[in-house]
Amino acid sequence: HDEGTPPGEIVVLAPFVSDALRFSLQTGLAEANITLTTHRPSRALESEPAARSLLTLACLAHPHWGIRPAPADVTLALALAIQPLDPVRAHLLTRIVYPERRGTIELGRFGELATEMQQRITFALGEAFDHLRDWLYAYRSAPEITPLDQFFARFFGEVLSQPGYGFHDDRDAARVANQLVESARNFRWAMENAESDSRSAVDLGREYVRLVQSGALGALYVPGWRVAEDAVFLAPAYTFLMRNRPVALQFWLDIGAGGWWERLYQPLTHPHVLSHHWPAHEPWSDFAEYTTRQETLHRLLLGLIRRTRQRIYLGISDYSESGFEQHGPLLMLINRLLAEGRNE
Incomplete structure (x- = not known):
């Protein structure tokens, strides 16, 4: 240098x-x-922290899949998604807005926290969390289900890549997100082109997440081999x-x-x-x-x-x-x- x-x-x-x-x-x-x-x-997509974060947030955005992420995975997802949020405060936030005893796939609001806890986490991080949560819940209330690869692309472009969030100015996280989008898209195209497969976008998204979480490799990521x-x-x-x-x-x-x-x-x-x-x-x-x-x-x-x-x-x-x-x-x-x- x-x-x-x-x-x-x-x-x-x-x-x-x-x-x-x-x-x-x-x-x-x-x-x-x-x-x-x-x-x-040769590294599995699920081993990448950025991919695990996106997969966890996808499960929170699609409660009809019936896949409830573990609180530890939600902590990791929030710590990576919100740039200044350290693991300790991410754990405190997850413990309140996503308690382990809760059986449903729901996220609480930052405003529901006690004042002392809000001050420990800081109001700036709470605002970033509420923005991320509001985006997820607005997506959940949409009348039509978006294919999973399009969800990843929209969520990355509209939230995670913006200033104040973890994927902003992070080339490695952007590469993993792009790889996840391409992998999910290729999986959807392959299943949709199969004559004997009539599964909906809901089923395809759920099956893809389970496939990746099992440790299977994603599709060949051609940009990774370029200069x-x-x-x-x-x-x-x-x-x-x-x-x-x-x-x-x-x-x-x-x-x-x-x-x-x-x-x-x-x-x-x-x-x-x-x-x-x-x-x-x-x-x-x-x-x-x-x-x-x-x-x-x-x-x-x-x-x-x-x-x-x-x-x-x-x-x-x-x-x-x-x-x-x-x-x-x-x-x-x-x-x-x-x-x-x-x-x-």
């Missing part, structure tokens, strides 16, 4: 990108007024490699982790044994696993190096996020190369 390198020419790579890594890096870069963008295509805006890019190494975009600087984090060398284990598929190139009667052995991992690591490193114009910085950690000591093959390879360089 001090050298004048544009943020869009910087990528931060790791074998896996956890929520803790993204949050810590995003917070640190925000202090330097640097924007961060991420892309994790990012002028921001530092954080992603798994293979995701960046598939973009085929050269940059000036690369930061490889946690090079001692075994994830640089290990492949993802799928419950029903094996990318090598089930390919056309593998002999039909040849068993998969430990030697074949080791050889394949070595070849894959070689191709990964070659691909990353060829997509770097200037420098690569290596981040080393003796311990993983779980607290275990790690000395993976990539770290051993780099140590061997450094030792050979010193000997020359």
Whole structure:
């Protein structure tokens, strides 16, 4: 940054990108007024806080679905939807306007709170909450049911993206909201085009929410694979490699982790044994696993190096996020190369 390198020419790579890594890096870069963008295509929509917030508010806007969100989910939704609302005050607000003992899917008004509680939460945040609640109840009273993807788009554009709300000036939340809209739209189109399916918009919306909450992936989000805006890019190494975009600087984090060398284990598929190139009667052995991992690591490193114009910085950690000591093959390879360089 001090050298004048544009943020869009910087990528931060790791074998896996956890929520803790993204949050810590995003917070640190925000202090330097640097924007961060991420892309994790294998991550379920329900795992994104912005998507969970939208899904919870959608359940509150559609009581006829019969899906009553948990108070903890409502707390998270309010904390994300109203920008200055911290989790503590969001919990206090939820406990009163959406008590756990209440069986119906209803939100109380801020004006119903005791004066002392209103002062703790502040009247400015109460006004923002009442505006959000009034929008939801105006939508609920509409004579016709809007398709879920249109609800997400309207709610984001008319409320959440406005100043004073959590999605305003938040590119990552906007990306997730757009992904949710496209996913819900594609689901609706697929179901509407099915000749044997005559379900209404109410049924389709409810089924989609249940599908996402079950952890299923949404539809392929094509904009996530396009060239990012002028921001530092954080992603798994293979995701960046598939973009085929050269940059000036690369930061490889946690090079001692075994994830640089290990492949993802799928419950029903094996990318090598089930390919056309593998002999039909040849068993998969430990030697074949080791050889394949070595070849894959070689191709990964070659691909990353060829997509770097200037420098690569290596981040080393003796311990993983779980607290275990790690000395993976990539770290051993780099140590061997450094030792050979010193000997020359």
